[in-house]
Amino acid sequence: MAEAPTAGSDEGSVDAFLQGGTSLRHAPGPYFGSYGGRWMPESLIAALDELEDTFEKAKADPEFIAQIADLNKNYSGRPSLLTEAKRFAEYAGGVRVFLKREDLNHTGSHKINNVLGQALLAKRMGKTRVIAETGAGQHGVASATAAALLGLECVVYMGAEDCRRQALNVARMELLGATVVPVTNGSQTLKDAINEALRDWVANVGNTHYLLGTAAGAHPFPAMVRYFHEVIGEEAREQILEQTGRLPDAVCACIGGGSNAIGIFHGFLDDPSVRIYGFEAGGDGVDTGRHAATITLGKPGVLHGARSYLMQDDDGQTIESHSISAGLDYPGVGPEHSYLADIGRVSYEPITDSEAMEAFRLLCRTEGIIPAIESSHALAGAIKVGHRLAAEAGAEGKASDKIVIVNLSGRGDKDVATAAEWFDLLDKDSAEAAIGKEGEQL
Amino acid sequence: MTSKSAIAIEKARAEGRAALIGYLPAGYPSVEDTIAAGIALARNGADLIEIGIPYSDPVMDGPVIQAATTEALAKGFSVRQVFDVVAGITAETDAAVLVMTYWNPVIRMGVDEFSRRLAEAGGAGLITPDLIPDEAAEWMDASDKYGLDRVFLVAPSSSPERMRRTVEASRGFVYAVSIMGVTGARSTVSAAAKGVVAAAKDAGAERVCVGLGVSNADQVAEIAAYADGVIVGTALVSAIRDGGVDAVASLTKDLSAGLTRK
Numbered sequence: 271m272a273e274a275p276t277a278g279s280d281e282g283s284v285d286a287f288l289q290g291g292t293s294l295r296h297a298p299g300p301y302f303g304s305y306g307g308r309w310m311p312e313s314l315i316a317a318l319d320e321l322e323d324t325f326e327k328a329k330a331d332p333e334f335i336a337q338i339a340d341l342n343k344n345y346s347g348r349p350s351l352l353t354e355a356k357r358f359a360e361y362a363g364g365v366r367v368f369l370k371r372e373d374l375n376h377t378g379s380h381k382i383n384n385v386l387g388q389a390l391l392a393k394r395m396g397k398t399r400v401i402a403e404t405g406a407g408q409h410g411v412a413s414a415t416a417a418a419l420l421g422l423e424c425v426v427y428m429g430a431e432d433c434r435r436q437a438l439n440v441a442r443m444e445l446l447g448a449t450v451v452p453v454t455n456g457s458q459t460l461k462d463a464i465n466e467a468l469r470d471w472v473a474n475v476g477n478t479h480y481l482l483g484t485a486a487g488a489h490p491f492p493a494m495v496r497y498f499h500e501v502i503g504e505e506a507r508e509q510i511l512e513q514t515g516r517l518p519d520a521v522c523a524c525i526g527g528g529s530n531a532i533g534i535f536h537g538f539l540d541d542p543s544v545r546i547y548g549f550e551a552g553g554d555g556v557d558t559g560r561h562a563a564t565i566t567l568g569k570p571g572v573l574h575g576a577r578s579y580l581m582q583d584d585d586g587q588t589i590e591s592h593s594i595s596a597g598l599d600y601p602g603v604g605p606e607h608s609y610l611a612d613i614g615r616v617s618y619e620p621i622t623d624s625e626a627m628e629a630f631r632l633l634c635r636t637e638g639i640i641p642a643i644e645s646s647h648a649l650a651g652a653i654k655v656g657h658r659l660a661a662e663a664g665a666e667g668k669a670s671d672k673i674v675i676v677n678l679s680g681r682g683d684k685d686v687a688t689a690a691e692w693f694d695l696l697d698k699d700s701a702e703a704a705i706g707k708e709g710e711q712l
Numbered sequence: 713m714t715s716k717s718a719i720a721i722e723k724a725r726a727e728g729r730a731a732l733i734g735y736l737p738a739g740y741p742s743v744e745d746t747i748a749a750g751i752a753l754a755r756n757g758a759d760l761i762e763i764g765i766p767y768s769d770p771v772m773d774g775p776v777i778q779a780a781t782t783e784a785l786a787k788g789f790s791v792r793q794v795f796d797v798v799a800g801i802t803a804e805t806d807a808a809v810l811v812m813t814y815w816n817p818v819i820r821m822g823v824d825e826f827s828r829r830l831a832e833a834g835g836a837g838l839i840t841p842d843l844i845p846d847e848a849a850e851w852m853d854a855s856d857k858y859g860l861d862r863v864f865l866v867a868p869s870s871s872p873e874r875m876r877r878t879v880e881a882s883r884g885f886v887y888a889v890s891i892m893g894v895t896g897a898r899s900t901v902s903a904a905a906k907g908v909v910a911a912a913k914d915a916g917a918e919r920v921c922v923g924l925g926v927s928n929a930d931q932v933a934e935i936a937a938y939a940d941g942v943i944v945g946t947a948l949v950s951a952i953r954d955g956g957v958d959a960v961a962s963l964t965k966d967l968s969a970g971l972t973r974k
Contacts, residue, residue, distance in 0.1 A: 307846075307847050308844065308846060308847060309815060309842055309843065309844075309847055310842060310844065311771070311772050311841055311842055311865065311867075312844055312864070312865045312866060312867045312869075312870060312874070312878065312889070313772075313865070313867040313868075313869055313889055313892055314869075315844060315869070315870070315874060316867075316869035316870065316871060316874075317869070319871075455778060455782070456768065456769070456782070461769065462769075465769050465770070465771050468771040469771060469772075469774075469894045472771075472772070472892060472893055472894060473892055473893040473894065474892075475869065475892060476892070569820075571816045571819055571820060572815055572816050572819060572842075573769060573816065574769070574771075580816070582816065582820060584820065585790055585791040585817055585820060585821075586767075586791065586816040586817035586818070586819060586820030586821070587767065587768040587785065587817070588768040588769055588816075
């Protein structure tokens with residue numbers, strides 16, 4: 271296995287965490303530093319205990335491991351590819367850019383990894399019904415898929431605003447046999463869908479598993495959801511070594527709740543030479559108040575069962591988030607990310623709607639890949655990181671020696687309507703607008 | 713340590729009855745109305761009053777309370793006004809006044825600061841629907857420092873071990889959730905309620921009060937037969953919504969009649 275060269279000396283703090291010999295990959299919860307825990311109604315603690323117990327036993331059970339491996343390979347289509355994006359890379363300072371192709375998984379995103387794992391656990395617990403929240407609809411579609419595959423009843427809570435933004439995903443879930451319940455409380459987005467799912471869970475916990483879609487919530491969810499997504503980072507690490515003979519200089523992912531990110535990050539956390547970046551939804555801009563940049567601007571608090579960074583006002587009321595991407599439109603973040611931010615292992619930065627949409631269009635045009643708008647935040651971030659790495663490489667002209675991996679967490683088929691609307695609004699006379707109109711007529 | 717809630721419940725017990733605990737969300741429909749309704753509760757038979765802090769993400773509440781607290785927030789309710797409500801009620805009545813709150817607003821103000829201000833306002837303590845003893849170290853310290861009651865919840869799903877731990881951490885009384893579900897009026901009292909009370913008593917609880925789904929005098933009478941107190945929420949919120957303070961007064965009078973019925 272090739273040894274990675276040490277990254278720039280300004281990243282010395284990155285090495286510090288390893289000097290004690292502790293592995294950041296060993297993070298079983300319930301706490302990640304001062305984050306995580308169980309800030310939940312007592313009514314649900316027994317269910318969380320049961321889930322934790324079932325999960326721990328399953329992890330140690332070769333039969334369960336084999337079941338997951340089989341489903342990953344023969345149902346989801348894993349391992350997902352690692353594709354070098356050569357034409358896109360020209361816009362990222364000339365560094366080499368590799369895309370971890372979670373968009374090619376069955377159902378079109380990384381979400382399938384987690385739902386298959388949790389649905390199997392639900393069966394092990396003897397539960398016959400799963401409930402889920404969804405933002406963009408990807409987790410809802412994935413949950414409905416896993417439920418159909420394993421013969422479970424499925425109810426998906428989705429903010430009414432998100433149902434409007436992602437109407438086709440509502441239809442997909444219904445085709446798969448799930449019941450979609452539009453949530454009209456609060457901001458009618460992901461956080462409110464989670465509230466409603468929790469209310470359902472309290473009332474039906476005897477036969478129902480709450481199939482939480484992100485690495486947030488009360489213990490054991492953050493550690494468990496991450497466990498099912500760690501395959502992303504493990505594959506990516508192996509693939510980059512195989513294709514380039516060395517570790518990347520940087521790994522980039524988008525962060526809403528943070529499940530795709532924590533999955534790929536874990537493969538590289540203990541490699542000090544690899545810089546890791548999480549890109550949050552900057553919405554209209556972090557100075558406008560209309561964004562979802564939880565770590566960048568939030569303060570620690572508790573929401574949905576975990577202590578973590580949180581967008582909140584001076585009274586501790588949750589602030590409504592804003593992002594063009596329904597999947598990142600969440601005012602909280604998984605607790606392990608808060609910890610990784612505080613210790614400086616991962617850098618979290620905001621990406622605006624405009625930056626994400628430019629990256630979206632760029633990937634379409636340069637690589638023939640339509641990314642999810644969520645993943646486009648990671649692409650936009652990778653462009654910035656690429657330029658920084660190129661600047662470091664300096665006059666020696668060695669930008670092309672630098673390697674960036676982007677987790678392409680989902681495909682953008684679901685986002686075509688949003689994208690068409692976006693480009694019409696911004697640039698009415700552009701060719702894109704004309705194509706968009708023709709497309710609608712077709 | 714003296715407990716205002718314990719004193720109020722023991723006073724009812726000395727009168728040969730269970731205590732009545734009424735819930736109102738602060739700032740609904742206005743801060744002044746909450747104070748007036750709280751006073752009406754106390755004057756018509758409530759022994760303890762539970763004032764809820766409107767919160768953006770009330771996962772334990774059903775539609776009626778959600779609608780009320782959402783409206784209070786939309787009208788600009790701010791957390792510090794809860795101390796005005798508590799002070800306004802304690803100034804006029806002898807009822808023990810507790811605050812029911814989701815935990816994040818307390819963390820945001822600072823657990824110590826919140827506790828100090830609640831004690832200054834004459835409050836008895838806190839009911840904490842999403843704080844379990846496992847995460848409550850800071851609150852344990854602050855409640856001891858300011859002499860406040862710690863009312864944790866126990867549920868039909870609580871294991872004997874968790875029951876013991878929660879009873880041990882509580883002061884004043886233990887809040888027994890009657891049913892696996894959220895707040896809201898139900899036509900019958902869950903059969904689980906009696907079992908939860910018995911389990912909490914087995915775990916050493918001196919005072920156990922039952923809440924969730926209790927809305928009329930018949931249900932009050934049924935629960936008063938085995939619990940130390942009966943908690944009514946949603947029905948009172950509907951009353952203040954539909955008939956204002958007068959409706960709260962008359963419903964409280966009805967409910968309290970259930971306390972002594974054999």
